[in-house]
Amino acid sequence: MMRPSTTCVHAVTLALAGSCPAGEILLDLNYRIDSPDPDLYGFGYSLAGLGGDADGDGVPDFVVGAWAGVQNGGVLASGTDGRPLATIKSWSRFYGFTVTGAGDLDGDGVPDWAMASFYPQQPPMSGDSSCWAYSGAFRGVYEYPPGEFGPEFYWHLGGYGLAGGQGRVVASDPSDDNTPAGTVYFMTGTEPTIRAEIFHHDPAGYGDFGWGVNNVGDFDGDGIDDYAITQPRFNRLFLVSGAIATAGPVHVETLGPQDLLLVLTGIPPQYIDRDVANVGDLTGDGTPDLAGVAGAVSIYDLERDAQGRLVWHVHAQLAFAEAAWSVVTVGDVDGDWVPDFAIGYASAGYPIPVGAVRFFSGATLAELRRLDAQDPTAYFGMSMAAIGDLEGDGRMNVTVSAPGMGPTGRGEVFIYNAGWITREADFDFDHDVDLADFVIFQRCFTGSNNGFGRPCRICDLDNDGDVDLADFIIFQQRFTGSL
Numbered sequence: 001m002m003r004p005s006t007t008c009v010h011a012v013t014l015a016l017a018g019s020c021p022a023g024e025i026l027l028d029l030n031y032r033i034d035s036p037d038p039d040l041y042g043f044g045y046s047l048a049g050l051g052g053d054a055d056g057d058g059v060p061d062f063v064v065g066a067w068a069g070v071q072n073g074g075v076l077a078s079g080t081d082g083r084p085l086a087t088i089k090s091w092s093r094f095y096g097f098t099v100t101g102a103g104d105l106d107g108d109g110v111p112d113w114a115m116a117s118f119y120p121q122q123p124p125m126s127g128d129s130s131c132w133a134y135s136g137a138f139r140g141v142y143e144y145p146p147g148e149f150g151p152e153f154y155w156h157l158g159g160y161g162l163a164g165g166q167g168r169v170v171a172s173d174p175s176d177d178n179t180p181a182g183t184v185y186f187m188t189g190t191e192p193t194i195r196a197e198i199f200h201h202d203p204a205g206y207g208d209f210g211w212g213v214n215n216v217g218d219f220d221g222d223g224i225d226d227y228a229i230t231q232p233r234f235n236r237l238f239l240v241s242g243a244i245a246t247a248g249p250v251h252v253e254t255l256g257p258q259d260l261l262l263v264l265t266g267i268p269p270q271y272i273d274r275d276v277a278n279v280g281d282l283t284g285d286g287t288p289d290l291a292g293v294a295g296a297v298s299i300y301d302l303e304r305d306a307q308g309r310l311v312w313h314v315h316a317q318l319a320f321a322e323a324a325w326s327v328v329t330v331g332d333v334d335g336d337w338v339p340d341f342a343i344g345y346a347s348a349g350y351p352i353p354v355g356a357v358r359f360f361s362g363a364t365l366a367e368l369r370r371l372d373a374q375d376p377t378a379y380f381g382m383s384m385a386a387i388g389d390l391e392g393d394g395r396m397n398v399t400v401s402a403p404g405m406g407p408t409g410r411g412e413v414f415i416y417n418a419g420w421i422t423r424e425a426d427f428d429f430d431h432d433v434d435l436a437d438f439v440i441f442q443r444c445f446t447g448s449n450n451g452f453g454r455p456c457r458i459c460d461l462d463n464d465g466d467v468d469l470a471d472f473i474i475f476q477q478r479f480t481g482s483l
Helices: 434-445 456-459 469-478
Strands: 016-019 028-034 044-047 063-068 072-077 086-089 098-103 114-117 129-133 140-141 160-166 166-172 181-188 193-201 212-217 228-232 237-238 249-251 260-265 276-278 289-294 296-302 307-312 326-331 340-345 356-360 368-373 386-389 395-402 410-421
Touching: 028 212, 044 395, 044 410, 063 098, 063 114, 063 237, 063 395, 086 129, 098 166, 114 160, 114 166, 129 166, 166 212, 212 276, 289 326, 289 340, 326 386, 326 395, 340 395, 434 456, 434 469
Parallel strands: 044 098, 044 386, 086 140, 098 160, 160 212, 193 249, 326 410
Antiparallel strands: 016 368, 028 410, 044 063, 063 072, 072 086, 098 114, 114 129, 160 166, 166 181, 181 193, 212 228, 228 237, 237 260, 276 289, 289 296, 296 307, 326 340, 340 356, 356 368, 386 395, 395 410
């Protein structure tokens, strides 16, 4: 199936300015939403795709965190039009600092979600950073009375770094009660069940293991999403299998290769920090690539031999004024069949941080386009998330936040229709789907419910953990012949 030709859409608003300096790209502004609750400020400080459809309209939904007010919390928003499906508010400081889709935790067929606070709660509340999970079926507004938490699956386990999906939540406590060990918990169910607990002991007493936790998709080809866990002080990233299970606390460096898939070390003095994203296969070797931001930007090719190779690194220029805050895959926006990515520079324009988002080619790493906010202190690009295909047109939808923007000043979120989702069955990356791709598909065919090796992960076109007849049907639909 051939894709329509790419056109540059100057889909900008009165608040944004855009250009296409390096060519034409796909980018439409679907809609924008202001904070729906007068108590929620900093709307959009954190964003995440739900990873499914909570309201039954066939469109993926998303989660927005807001933690800059007296009350803080988050919103489960409809992907169709951004209307709030559920709003949770708390008097806890920094509640909503991180948000995530969790998959179906309670077995009701509806994807659930989670939020976290990284700061001890205000008196009369006590305790360390914590995370809470909520049923995706809940509708309306729930406000915790001062001093109370509940009612849905209260988890007093970490909450600084937070990620999830496929019925699990992964939460971290980098300080671990101010001890030299940071801890990351893998949790399932509503009790919850701690499936795994891993830590890293730092004799110097810094304990920042778990500063960032990110779902980076299925790296090892077992059908289960895997997780990047960062440790900025040591400038390291641990790629851990989502299938991990431990009988008790285990030091991360003692894990076997089936659980600890990869360890990356960044380039000093620029660190691998909180935000890490799977930006797709930029190098064409059949394995995903990871981008990490910490002021600077680094992209690593996760090669077939389970080694990470640095392919791009840009130091932050002008310090805070050009520091990278977030990164996200945006699909193929320039029509070259290679996934592209965007980087959020929320402090661009400092000391008046209006913010900016820059789009880059995955093939050439050249800048394709830049969007700049116009409102002072908008912090446009603070957080970004890929939320799936909202229109069913084969294109990736991406959310971008401006937590200081909007008519109320409480924050705003922009939803864009971006590039083509690049699982196109072009397995040999020669810009067509032909007999050569079919030969690769035949080699990787496993049948239903049978796993596959990592080199064959790109043939799992429906992303269900096997290469079977359903994938063959998709392959047939995308067959173009030699071009």
